[in-house]
Amino acid sequence: MIQAFHVYKQYDRESSALSDVTLQVAKGEFCFLTGASGAGKTTFLKLVFREELPTQGQILVGGRNVTAIPDGQIPELRRSIGVVFQDFKLLKRKTILENVAFVLRILAVPAREQKRRAFNALKAVGLHHKMHAYPMQLSGGEQQRVAIARALINEPMLLLADEPTGNLDPAMAQEIMALFQDVNARGTTVLVATHDREMIQRMGKRVITLDHGRVVAG
């Protein structure tokens, strides 16, 4: 599903965010990307869904070279990838139901269908009873769950999650991981960036470790 070949990313001349990263994540795989803060986890995810371009190297997602696709095709790529952002990236002026439904809205799904599916997605993360609340009225953990519901609503072929359990208590973190496993069981490839070693050990999945922008294990 993801193939990275000799990927480099430099933001300035002195330091590299990623250096010669070559890795593969198979279709249908559940995989962790780990490493200390600043190891390059978030940068790698950004390259995968084309928020940024690598300085050098190629990345293929689902067989498509995302470093070479024209700007006009980026939205289509992003719609096929569910992303849980570290800072949630929720629309502050919309209710959480609208936030989750927004992905379907840009796909021109009928309004009733949008609501039904958004409600179900919120139900899956246990927040359907707060669907009319605005993001700022929720705790960090709750906002994270909204972000997860939004990432999953369109049943993406690939789910990228950047520290998805960082703001959650252990019980909720476990529930979210169970949710990811369900999605994975239905065929979605899952790549989770985290530095939560305990959770990684508990899950027993493949782990790719980054250190100073280089793949050191996995």
Added chain:
Amino acid sequence: MIALRALVYFFAEALTSLWRSRLINALSVGTMAVSLFVLGAFLTVASNLNEVVARWTRKVQVTFYLDDKVEDRIRGMLVDRLKDHAAVDSVELVSREQALERFRALFHDLRSLPEDLGGNPFPAAIEVTLKGGHQSPAEVQQLVRDFEHAPGVEEAQYDLLWIERLSTAVRLVRGLGAFLGGILVLAGVFTISNVIRLTVYARQDELDIMRLVGATRAYVTGPFVVEGMIQGALGGVISVAMLWVAFRVLARDAVAASDLLGRAVVFLPPAVCVVIVLGGMAVGVVGSLISLGRTQV
């Protein structure tokens, strides 16, 4: 269906945004309205004057005043020669008596003036109307040159000079209107583009998120374009309303002007009003596109 849903979304978002920042949006709508009002006012004046010029031009006349002692034979020859002239449409002979009658009909209060002066002071005249296509100043002057020294002709008079002056005035009014209106419309574009840019800045995070979850550029920018279009349209509608009110208020003076111009002063035709509103919309769209082009969306 998909396009319709997108349009509904664009309008809903645009209206929400317009209402949310209604004060600053009122500023762009106001600027637009004033700009289009000035343009429309000049257009109204120019179109009325233009109609008068066209009407006057259609009946360009040259009058040859005749010597009182001219013989009937000479006068007859003169009329025949004029009738044969390529530029001449019709020729009318006005006798001294007819001229006096006309004077009395036009100026009731001065009916007794000729008697006071001791007789009929008006000379006989030949009024020549020119054919369409032969009304250029050059042709009129040529006709005058050909006949002003003919036997029996005392003086030639023509109103082309006035028409020329009036045409120049109309061109001036129109040019001034286009210039001032143009500058103000540019100010409108500038204002709308800056107001939209402020909105874009204020919502930059939101727009980034939309892009990150897969919204196309058109989907992200659509509401802003519609917002500019609505601002322009509102400006256009308000300007037409202001023009109408100004026209009604000035209607009394317009009646006096009608007497002078020989026709009723009229408001802009509906088609032109529609064009003003559509123009406002176009200006709004251009303003939005400029601001969206300059900002990272």
